[in-house]
Amino acid sequence: MAKGRTTMEVGSDGVAVITIENPPVNALSADVLFSLKENHEQAMKRDDVKAVVITGARGKFSGGADINSFGGGKKEEEVGAMSVYFVADVLEGAKKPSVAAIDGLALGGGLEIAMACNSRISTSNVQLGLPELQLGIIPGLGGTQRLPRLVGLSKGLEMMLTSKPIKGEEAHKLGLVDAVVSPAELPKIARQWALDIVECRKPWIKSLYKTDKIEPLGEAREILKFARAQARKQAPHLQHPIVCIDVIEEGIVSGPRAGLWKEAKASYDLQFTDTSKSLIHFFFSQRATSKVPGITDLGLRPRKINSVAILGGGLMGSGIATALILSNYRVILKEVNENFLQAGIDRIKANLQSRVKKGQMTQENCQKTLTHLTGVLDYEHLKDVDLVIEAVIENVALKQQIFADLEKYCPPHCILSSNTSTIDFNLIGEKTKSQDRIIGAHFFSPAHIMPLLEIVRTEKTSPQVVVDLLDIGKKIRKTPIVVGNCTGFAVNRMFFPYTQSALLLVDCGLDVYQIDRAISKFGMPMGPFRLADLVGFGVAVATGAQYLKSFPERCYKSVLIPTMLEDKRAGEATRKGFYVYDNKRKASPDPEIKKYIEKARSVAGVTADAKITNLTDKDIVEMVFFPVVNEACRVLVEGIAVKASDLDIASIMGMGFPSYRGGVMFWADSLGSKYIYSRLDLWSKTYGNFYKPSTYLAERAAKGASLSAPLNQTKSQSQSRL
């Protein structure tokens, strides 16, 4: 069956309207492109057609090439045929003009087709962009050549390198679209525009050959040089941003046609890279998190949530409140006294002001957003709320009392959630009869910025409540993952061994800063010790204690952090942790930490292991991350995570694992379960149970099976490669 098509209707005015139809986002599958080519050919042949309008069905122009089809299909000799022979020669070079009528979105290949039309008319609330780089590839239908020629080199580079789309008005100012009109007027105005081109009342432009927006060669080279330096600094591990800049340069130096050919070849080759495969896995995994078997397949519709109460205006509560009011939810912030309440409201105001400062919102909008917030001191005000998110300190008795009170004061349909990162939900709800509406809403700090939301269900949480929370997560622009109830849920379960393995390596003789450097080089935003400083040692000790209580058999008990705490070194907040911090919070290594390390080693009774000081960066990465993989396997087999790709998302969005490695499980599978098992097994013999491979990992390794394959599918890796 064909995957998408285009339709063509010819009006009595002589305009052929070609509509892209491939729900949900009108992706440009091979079938769509073939059909577009055929219909365009027809339009060129027909005497009753004077001009063409290209548009998309159901208010969306096109979301770009069909990402499902990457990495296959095309033969090498066909590379460039679509871009050069169809898009440039046939569509842009046609004897009859074409106009793109753009509503909703024109992304990637969608915008590239639109840029090859002789004019573009869009609506205001449209997304226009070339986000290919976020998939590890570069534009492949002429985007690297046409975008800079329409909007200028600097802006074109910015749009491609950041993958960020722009809206109609900005696109109009930049020259990417020629007019911005209402959705209702779009078809009529686009038709008339096309006829005006025929009648020479509007210019007939081929954007590939525009030169007015491109700087003279010397200046252009300087801009490209700067862009290269920036790209190397921001993403030192990634090659494709540099390839994109090289391709743009080719067009400027040797002419746009040479640029098209270089682009076609590079975009074809990049599809097969590990980076692209990982980023595409990330793209689909992110969308798959909201598909939860046994929950989202029951036909339940999310209920409308009008008003949300947040209990506690501390760092987490105020961040959560900020995220909610930013998405226009009515929020009631409850605190225990006037001082705490005012402090909470001030934090929320500061969060919004920081957006104003960064130019992400206007002062007027900030004031309007604050009108969604009300501060209260007692439960009486919670009688109409649809959702409560408790974000008070981690104290079981206090939370039990709060939930009992909530049951009394809130309406019976109200969802009762907690932002706890460790406490068992069955315990929290023990004093209520409302277990079916109790759920975890675990945000990550800062809650208004971090993109992940862990939704924690117990065996008693009703599917409706999970569906409601998934919907809220999406509305506040978080990626929600649904997890089971246990100490640390998914993200913190994976974080514990990450920190612990780093501490074990230091106890055994490895340098703190060498570990941080190796882990940063691997692609984490910072190493485990810099992170411990940022989070604060108090939190590290408290969560470590929880982990020790729940999983004593596989805990590595280092006393390094408690030893430093005794000396009031508690991390960045005290300006001293593993690093020392200056007035601008710049971190520098501190030779003094040696004395704490020696003390911790003597308490632990370990002596530095000579072998360990010879570890390479690769060894360090493996010794830090394989225990994370091991724990992720346990989280999966215990049913805490629904599927392995959810753990990939949890690791990328909750831990900062590099997205271009696809997430912790995807990365592990790229190395193979056998290899990971053999390394852990070996280390467990020297360093103890902390490294002991889990049963799941051992089983998968014995079968040579991938770790991510669903639990009932354990075909061996060698078999599946056949």
Ligand SMILES: C[C@H](O)CC(=O)SCCNC(=O)CCNC(=O)[C@H](O)C(C)(C)COP(=O)(O)OP(=O)(O)OC[C@H]1O[C@@H](n2cnc3c(N)ncnc32)[C@H](O)[C@@H]1OP(=O)(O)O
């Ligand atoms: C040759 C060219 O240069 C190469 C290219 O064009 S590469 C592709 C460039 N385009 C992109 O990167 C756009 C990717 N898509 C997106 O950013 C977003 O999906 C969007 C802004 C289009 C829509 O967002 P939103 O409304 O939130 O819906 P979202 O849930 O993301 O997507 C809806 C569905 O469309 C699918 N989809 C979106 N874009 C797709 C694409 N380009 N190809 C295939 N499927 C796509 C999603 O996987 C999802 O499927 P599902 O319902 O089965 O999970």
